[in-house]
Amino acid sequence: MPEGHSVHRIANQFSRHFVGKRCEVSSPQGRFAAGAAQLDGKRMTAARAVAKQLFLEFEDDLFLRVHLGLYGAWDFAGVISSAEALSEDGDGEESLASIGAPRLARYRMAEQEKAEDPIESFPPDPVGQVRVRILTEDTVADLRGPTACVVEDPAGVQKALDKLGPDPINDDGPEAEKTFVENVRKRNVAIGQLLMDQSVVAGIGNIYRAELLFRQRIDPYKPGKKITVKQAKALWQDWSKLLHEGVRDGLMLTMDDLSEADHKKALRSRTDRHWVYHRQGEPCRVCGTEIRMADMAGRKLYWCPKDQK
DNA sequence: CATCGATGTTGAG
DNA sequence: TCAACCTCGATGG
Numbered sequence: 001m002p003e004g005h006s007v008h009r010i011a012n013q014f015s016r017h018f019v020g021k022r023c024e025v026s027s028p029q030g031r032f033a034a035g036a037a038q039l040d041g042k043r044m045t046a047a048r049a050v051a052k053q054l055f056l057e058f059e060d061d062l063f064l065r066v067h068l069g070l071y072g073a074w075d076f077a078g079v080i081s082s083a084e085a086l087s088e089d090g091d092g093e094e095s096l097a098s099i100g101a102p103r104l105a106r107y108r109m110a111e112q113e114k115a116e117d118p119i120e121s122f123p124p125d126p127v128g129q130v131r132v133r134i135l136t137e138d139t140v141a142d143l144r145g146p147t148a149c150v151v152e153d154p155a156g157v158q159k160a161l162d163k164l165g166p167d168p169i170n171d172d173g174p175e176a177e178k179t180f181v182e183n184v185r186k187r188n189v190a191i192g193q194l195l196m197d198q199s200v201v202a203g204i205g206n207i208y209r210a211e212l213l214f215r216q217r218i219d220p221y222k223p224g225k226k227i228t229v230k231q232a233k234a235l236w237q238d239w240s241k242l243l244h245e246g247v248r249d250g251l252m253l254t255m256d257d258l259s260e261a262d263h264k265k266a267l268r269s270r271t272d273r274h275w276v277y278h279r280q281g282e283p284c285r286v287c288g289t290e291i292r293m294a295d296m297a298g299r300k301l302y303w304c305p306k307d308q309k
Numbered sequence: 310c311a312t313c314g315a316t317g318t319t320g321a322g
Numbered sequence: 323t324c325a326a327c328c329t330c331g332a333t334g335g
Contacts, residue, residue, distance in 0.1 A: 003316055052317080070317045071329040110329095111316045129328075145329045147318055198318090205316050252316085277316095298323075299317085 003111070004203025005246025007049040008169055009086050010074055010109050012247075014047035014056060014141070017080055021136040023058070028126040028133055028142075035151040036132060039064060044134075051167045051202030053148075055157060056134075063157050064132070069147025073110035077124050078139040080107055082115070083250050113250050164202040168240035169247065181232040184224040191227055192220030193297050201236070203243060207277045210302040211254035212238055214275040219308045220301055255285075276302040 025039040039058050046057040056064040066072075082105070106116040106124065123140045126133060132143040143149060152160070165183055166176035183200040184191065194200045195209045204212070213220050216234050218227070227235075246252050254274055255262075262272070275285055280293035280302060289306040 006316085067318075068316095069319095069327075070315060071327095072317090073329075128330095145327085147327070196317095207316055300315095 003205035003208050003246075003252065004049075004051050004167065004169075005243055005252065006109065006111055006113070006250075007052050007054050007068070007203075008243075008247045009113070009250060011047045011049035011054055012086055013074075013076060013081055013109065014044070014054075017076075017078075017139045018044045018056075018134065018136060018141065019047055020044070021139070024133075024135040026133045026135070028130040032131050032149055035064075035149070038062060038151050050161060050170055051164055051198060052205075053160060053164070055152075061154055063152040063154070065148060065150045065152045065157065065160055066132075066143060066146055067148035068110065069145070071110070072146040073108055073144055075106060075108050075116070075127070075142040075144070076139070077106040077119055077142075078122055078136075080105060080139060082107065083113055087248050087250060164198055165200045167202040168236070168243050169203075172240070177233060177236045180236045181229060184227050184232045184235075185229070187224035189224055190221050190296065191218060191224055192301055192303075194224050195235070196297070196299065201239065204239065206299050207252055207274065208239070208242060208254070210277040211252075211275055212242070213308060214304060215254070217307050217309070220296065220303050276304055278302065 020043065022041065022043050023039065024041065025036045027033045027036040039062060042058040042060065042062065044056055044058055046055075048055045048057070052067060054066040054068075056066070058064070068074075106119050108114050108116055122138070123135055126142055128144055130142045130144055131146060131149050134141045150156070166179050168176065171179075180201050184194055187194055187200075192209060192213060195204050195212065196206070210220075212235060215238055216231060218231060218235070242252070242254060252273065254277075276291050279291040282291055283289065284291055284304040284307060287304065287306050289304055292303055292305050294301050
């Protein structure tokens, strides 16, 4: 899935075009029929992302909690925001659908975002296995392939939140940094593993994990207890920076100070976008040493053995 | 066209 | 520690 930044963008999409509206909620696939019936006809009152968890709040203290997992995705159509409009994070009401009258946009939001073929009529027929469809008078959102899609009461929401460490978008004060530093430094577990532990810090996935550790030149195998306060603070600050940039840009650009040409290249090609992620066997962009890859707790870890000590 | 692997988590054993 | 979840782009024939 979707590391932390994309879920925040999805929440923004819902905030702009669904919150305040009455929703017809259904489960075209059928696997969420009972849950959909609980929410059907209610007004959406808020949309919020905490790390990779999405919470859609409806009237009567009901919440839809969604986690996209590895390959879940939301498809939006109708009056929705384009990538650029979402990046403004403001009140720009510009939508694809409003540009050129009868053409209605379809926009897919998962790890990548992309415009799909225009739809001919509204609402469009569900494509594939749609677990949940949320339909308003002029917008529709289809959810496919989620790991979690559950109706929660406030206590259930709190229970889910309690499992999460700080998320720099929601927790931006010194307290959050302090919590992160403590969470890291009390554990005798490799920092590469701790960054993926959502109770230590929420929202980091495999790509951000590899890139953050390279950017701070930290050995992924170094135990949390041996990470200095300075290193831990730097990791938190850098994560906060990358996450805010990811929400703004709609993609993970983890290399700083690129030339104009390299920046464009990075936007085009995923292989030119990262320092170490998915670059095993290729030369380190800093020192030329071969980037290594190994399994760490079931996920692939990428790092430069020379620069990260 | 078949197969593989992926940005993630859960629960069984 | 590993399979399951059940989608889809990339890869190979």
